[in-house]
Amino acid sequence: MTTAGTDKGGNQFLRLRPKAIVPVSIDLRLLPLNGSLYINEQLAVPFLVINKGAAGSNMTVTISDDQNFARTNTSLEYTLQPGQIASGEFSLHAGGTVGLTSTVTVSASASAATGDDFQYDIVIVSTEERVVREEDNTIPVCNITALTGSCDVTMLDPCVCSQYKWSGTAEIQDDGFGLYLVTASVKTTGTFRHDPFSLGYNGTLSAAITSDCCKALTYITVVDLASNTGQCVFDLAPGLTQPVDSCKPTTQTPNYWSQDRVVIVAAAGGAGLLVVVILIAIVVVVIRGNQKMKTVD
Missing domain, CATH: 2.60.40.10 (Immunoglobulins)
Known part of the structure; x- marks a missing residue:
C-alpha cells in the first residue's frame, strides 16, 4: 500500500x-x-x-x-x-x-x-502541443536597375571629386519573414530614398541613390526580420582606389631673395656704381678745366 x-x-x-x-x-x-x-x-x-x-x-x-x-x-x-x-x-x-x-x-x-x-x-x-517554429534562411534581394555616371582616376582627386555626380536605382525584395531595415552608405555625400514599407513587408520596393565621386563605392544594405542581410554595390570606379588624403590647398610665401631677384638686385647695384663713377669723372674734368683757366689769367 x-x-x-x-x-x-x-x-x-x-x-x-x-x-x-x-x-x-x-x-x-x-x-x-x-x-x-x-x-x-x-x-x-x-x-x-x-x-x-x-x-x-x-x-x-x-x-x-x-x-x-x-x-x-x-x-x-x-x-x-x-x-x-x-x-x-x-x-x-x-x-x-x-x-x-x-x-x-x-x-x-x-x-x-x-x-x-x-x-x-x-x-x-x-x-x-508541439509548436513548429518556422525558420527564415532567405537572404533579401537587392538588384541594381540603372546606373548613370562614372569616376575615373582624375575624378577621384579629393580636391575635385565633389564636382562629378552619379545616380542609380534599385529594386528590393524579401520572400521570408519580411523586411526590417533598408539603408545606404551615402550619408552626407549624396541622397537616398526608397518606397515606404511596414515591418514584415514581402513585396517589392524601389530605391534611388545619388552621390559624387568622393563616394565612388557605395552600398545599399537590406535586412529582414530574421537578420538575413543583402546588398547592392554601386562601384563607379572599378579597380581604382579612392585617395585616402583629403584636399589640402597649398600656399607658398614669396621668396624675395630668390635667384632671379638676386640677379636683378646685383644688376641694379652694378648700374648704380657705374653712374657714380661717371659723375666723379665729370667732376674731375670740370675741376681741371677751372684750374687751367685760372692759370691762363
Missing part, C-alpha cells in the same frame, strides 16, 4: 512499501528526458540499473503513472552480476488533450541470496 506524507522540513515523500528502510544492493537512475510529452506523440523515459550487491541478481524494472500514459511494455527483466549495469527505456503515449499532468514512477527490485531489494524514482510530465 502506498503511503504519502511530509517530513519535518515540509518536503513531500511517497513511500511505496510499508517496510523499514534498509540499505539496498541496487542503484536505479532515471536519465534526462529528451524533449517533452507532446499530444498524440510518444516520449521515452530512459534509465540505468546497477547491481551493487556482492552476488548476481535478477532485477525487475517497472513503470506506472496516474494518467495511464505508460500502456505497453511496463516491465523489463535483467540478470546482472555484481557491478554490472543495464540500460533501458519505457515509452509514454500521450493522447490528444493538452495540459494533462502525470506522476510517473519507475521502480526496480532485485532478488539476491540476501533477500529482496527495492528502489524507485519519480518524474512529472505534462502534455503539450
Whole structure:
C-alpha cells in the first residue's frame, strides 16, 4: 500500500512499501528526458540499473503513472552480476488533450541470496502541443536597375571629386519573414530614398541613390526580420582606389631673395656704381678745366 506524507522540513515523500528502510544492493537512475510529452506523440523515459550487491541478481524494472500514459511494455527483466549495469527505456503515449499532468514512477527490485531489494524514482510530465517554429534562411534581394555616371582616376582627386555626380536605382525584395531595415552608405555625400514599407513587408520596393565621386563605392544594405542581410554595390570606379588624403590647398610665401631677384638686385647695384663713377669723372674734368683757366689769367 502506498503511503504519502511530509517530513519535518515540509518536503513531500511517497513511500511505496510499508517496510523499514534498509540499505539496498541496487542503484536505479532515471536519465534526462529528451524533449517533452507532446499530444498524440510518444516520449521515452530512459534509465540505468546497477547491481551493487556482492552476488548476481535478477532485477525487475517497472513503470506506472496516474494518467495511464505508460500502456505497453511496463516491465523489463535483467540478470546482472555484481557491478554490472543495464540500460533501458519505457515509452509514454500521450493522447490528444493538452495540459494533462502525470506522476510517473519507475521502480526496480532485485532478488539476491540476501533477500529482496527495492528502489524507485519519480518524474512529472505534462502534455503539450508541439509548436513548429518556422525558420527564415532567405537572404533579401537587392538588384541594381540603372546606373548613370562614372569616376575615373582624375575624378577621384579629393580636391575635385565633389564636382562629378552619379545616380542609380534599385529594386528590393524579401520572400521570408519580411523586411526590417533598408539603408545606404551615402550619408552626407549624396541622397537616398526608397518606397515606404511596414515591418514584415514581402513585396517589392524601389530605391534611388545619388552621390559624387568622393563616394565612388557605395552600398545599399537590406535586412529582414530574421537578420538575413543583402546588398547592392554601386562601384563607379572599378579597380581604382579612392585617395585616402583629403584636399589640402597649398600656399607658398614669396621668396624675395630668390635667384632671379638676386640677379636683378646685383644688376641694379652694378648700374648704380657705374653712374657714380661717371659723375666723379665729370667732376674731375670740370675741376681741371677751372684750374687751367685760372692759370691762363
